[in-house]
Amino acid sequence: MQRRSQQIELNPSNKQSTLMSKHAGYARVAYNFAVSSFKAGLDNDEWRTYVDIKREFNAVKYDKFQWCSELSQNASKNAIHNLGDAVTRWKKGQNSFPVYKKRSDRISYQADNGTGTVEVHKNRINLPKIGWVRMREALRYKGTISKVVVSKRNNRWFVSILIDCDISNFNYQPAVLDDKEPMGIDVGINTLATCSNGDTYANPRPLKRFERKLARANRALSRKIKGSQNWHKAKAILSGVHYRIACIREDAHHQASIRIIRKASAIGIETLNISGLLKNRKLAKALSDSAFSGFLTLLKYKADRRGIPITEADQFFASSKTCSSCGHKKADLTLSDRRYHCSECGLDIDRDLNAAINLCPV
Numbered sequence: 253m254q255r256r257s258q259q260i261e262l263n264p265s266n267k268q269s270t271l272m273s274k275h276a277g278y279a280r281v282a283y284n285f286a287v288s289s290f291k292a293g294l295d296n297d298e299w300r301t302y303v304d305i306k307r308e309f310n311a312v313k314y315d316k317f318q319w320c321s322e323l324s325q326n327a328s329k330n331a332i333h334n335l336g337d338a339v340t341r342w343k344k345g346q347n348s349f350p351v352y353k354k355r356s357d358r359i360s361y362q363a364d365n366g367t368g369t370v371e372v373h374k375n376r377i378n379l380p381k382i383g384w385v386r387m388r389e390a391l392r393y394k395g396t397i398s399k400v401v402v403s404k405r406n407n408r409w410f411v412s413i414l415i416d417c418d419i420s421n422f423n424y425q426p427a428v429l430d431d432k433e434p435m436g437i438d439v440g441i442n443t444l445a446t447c448s449n450g451d452t453y454a455n456p457r458p459l460k461r462f463e464r465k466l467a468r469a470n471r472a473l474s475r476k477i478k479g480s481q482n483w484h485k486a487k488a489i490l491s492g493v494h495y496r497i498a499c500i501r502e503d504a505h506h507q508a509s510i511r512i513i514r515k516a517s518a519i520g521i522e523t524l525n526i527s528g529l530l531k532n533r534k535l536a537k538a539l540s541d542s543a544f545s546g547f548l549t550l551l552k553y554k555a556d557r558r559g560i561p562i563t564e565a566d567q568f569f570a571s572s573k574t575c576s577s578c579g580h581k582k583a584d585l586t587l588s589d590r591r592y593h594c595s596e597c598g599l600d601i602d603r604d605l606n607a608a609i610n611l612c613p614v
């Protein structure tokens with residue numbers, strides 16, 4: 253049994269969208285109630301568990317928050333559970349003390365009650381008190397639904413579904429290729445990935461394409477009075493542009509990583525010191541645009557699921573400066589040198605390909 257999660261965009265009606273906002277608001281109110289109750293407990297030298305807080309909340313909710321009677325109580329219940337988890341993590345020193353949630357925070361709520369109340373049928377999901385909501389795609393996994401979180405991001409609604417499933421039913425390698433080979437992969441700014449077999453995957457660099465749109469949306473927002481109707485509208489447009497950029501990037505990463513995985517029997521990559529590279533201001537913008545740490549994470553995760561070994565080269569291994577043919581190390585290679593020319597053996601090769609060959613696991 254394994255857990256899989258899938259996030260699917262929802263296509264709610266206006267009425268459903270309003271109801272989902274109300275539920276998210278209810279979850280926030282319950283969470284904040286729990287934070288203050290827990291704090292009050294601490295002030296009185298009393299350790300309140302989430303069970304205590306839930307009891308306290310249930311006793312007063314219909315008086316204090318009358319509007320909640322039309323909503324699913326799962327939203328508040330799960331929010332208080334979350335506070336309980338946050339307190340546990342805080343006690344273990346894993347995060348700081350839980351803070352109040354603000355109205356402007358990314359809104360979400362957990363819709364299930366842990367016992368499979370949420371039903372999915374093809375492209376629809378049945379959410380408590382909301383009813384059947386259309387989904388943009390069907391659920392990919394079969395199994396028991398163990399958690400359902402509804403959230404709003406960039407003015408779009410999403411549902412994140414956690415499923416307990418038996419993965420032995422899945423075939424993760426639809427195309428079993430005979431010519432699988434060990435592959436070294438060099439990630440870069442100009443080309444997202446260069447493989448040691450010569451394959452290259454282009455980087456869409458969406459930020460560059462959307463730079464003007466982004467600038468215009470940002471300017472429009474800055475001219476509005478903060479918090480006004482028009483400000484909210486401008487903000488929605490801006491977040492729409494950001495969303496488009498993220499989608500294009502993510503799509504390119506998914507496509508490149510799966511194609512590499514299907515051809516590789518073993519994978520070698522570089523250990524990237526991203527935070528170090530980001531200190532280089534010239535590179536920082538281009539780097540965060542190509543966002544290749546996200547790409548490497550995807551690649552690792554997909555390889556891991558299919559049992560393809562993935563090795564990371566030593567952080568100080570000079571994959572770009574070393575000659576892939578004779579092993580000579582060049583001292584004066586700059587970023588603008590697109591080709592690698594070896595003074596020892598005369599090898600003349602594309603710079604990224606040279607690095608990829610060096611990273612290839614033996």
Ligand SMILES: [Zn+2]
Nearest residue numbers: 575578594597
């Ligand atoms: Zn050489």
